Amino acid sequence: MNTNLYQLINCCIIEDDEVIRNGYVSLLSADEDFFVSGDYASAEAALEQLDRIRPDVILLDIQLPGMRGVDALPAIRKILPGVHIIMLTVHESDDLVFTALKNGASGYLTKNTSFNKIKEHIRDVIRGGGAMSTEIALQVMKYFQKNQHSPLTKRETEILECVAEGKSRSKIAQELFIDQETVKSHIKNIYHKLDVNSRAEALSVARKSRFI
Amino acid sequence: MNTNLYQLINCCIIEDDEVIRNGYVSLLSADEDFFVSGDYASAEAALEQLDRIRPDVILLDIQLPGMRGVDALPAIRKILPGVHIIMLTVHESDDLVFTALKNGASGYLTKNTSFNKIKEHIRDVIRGGGAMSTEIALQVMKYFQKNQHSPLTKRETEILECVAEGKSRSKIAQELFIDQETVKSHIKNIYHKLDVNSRAEALSVARKSRFI
């Protein structure tokens, strides 16, 4: 019997694949630092029990039948505001990654992550850090990177960035020491290149393609 | 003499602190997987030699005298487009983190990262992954997280998100099954709450505060 029960990391696993779920349970249970307080095949089943088992860390599969993992996130947060939630996924290049991050996940790991690393990442989040497998980190970094193949010229990009800050034609003209009509001209050209017809739309398209 | 020279990871270190720089050099050189082809106290000094030493990975300090690390990034990329650049920093909560990510860093590590982990991260980027220490990962995740204390109501947030996608009043009205005037009303309220007076400005402010 472990005499340091208070130090154990209380884990909970939500994962629909029975084999994987049991794998995590037995491997975590085998480690003297971890204690598995619950394992569930669906978010719904877990949500009923969470206030009772009060885990420190939840391993949450992104692809669940019924309520999706990303949607379960806010629901779990409502019950246990302080819990660390680590998302598990097979698809690293999914929009769900960013949705999950927005919804407040503490970490994001691909399922091919070795179990030793998973344990390490759990300890990381307990210490207050963030957990991210290398595949996800790469995704995130790609997300930040500007697209090198922008159809916009330097000046156009410059002006679109002013637009992104909410500046009016006159303000942009003033800042760049050019005429308002010139600004208008540039914006028109930007619209043609991006095939849009409003500022917000141009920003939306340009952001999606990382031109700005 | 190592007979697997071709397998060695060719590293280069750009770091102004002599002690830290030499620490990295000796520790990396001591590992049979790594080969240190150069170490420099400034970006300028390194840039002169890069095309000759052709490293696989560059450890680049963010805070350098003269040319800053983040500014050196694009310059290095120009000389060696394929090189993996790992940024090193003491301040994890710096805007420079995001600037570096935008400029195409392959990784971002805080200097308190253990040397073993640094070596692991170098191997990660060589494999095509991304490297991020837990502190940086946390920063990045915070960056993504929506602000829970938004002054905007659900409906207002919903409408602002439509605005962010470049939709016009009429389109938003159509999508939400409400009148154009209602949309206008909501947008007016949003403007008052955010203290702005245009769509792009509202988006700019709302994004900065993570309301959307």
Add this chain to the structure above:
DNA sequence: ATCATTTACCCCCTTTAGGGGGATTTTACA
């Protein structure tokens, strides 16, 4: 040296958005 691109500027006109006032009805919650 030349051709394409970029940057800059001008006019007329239409559409959309924004500022100011309202009012009414849900909805949430104490």
Add this chain to the structure above:
DNA sequence: TGTAAAATCCCCCTAAAGGGGGTAAATGAT
């Protein structure tokens, strides 16, 4: 069940943005 907040809709008017057309100087690459 009463009240506040949120959501809905209406009007008048002005300011800003967008669509169409155009010209011309600077820049850059071949």
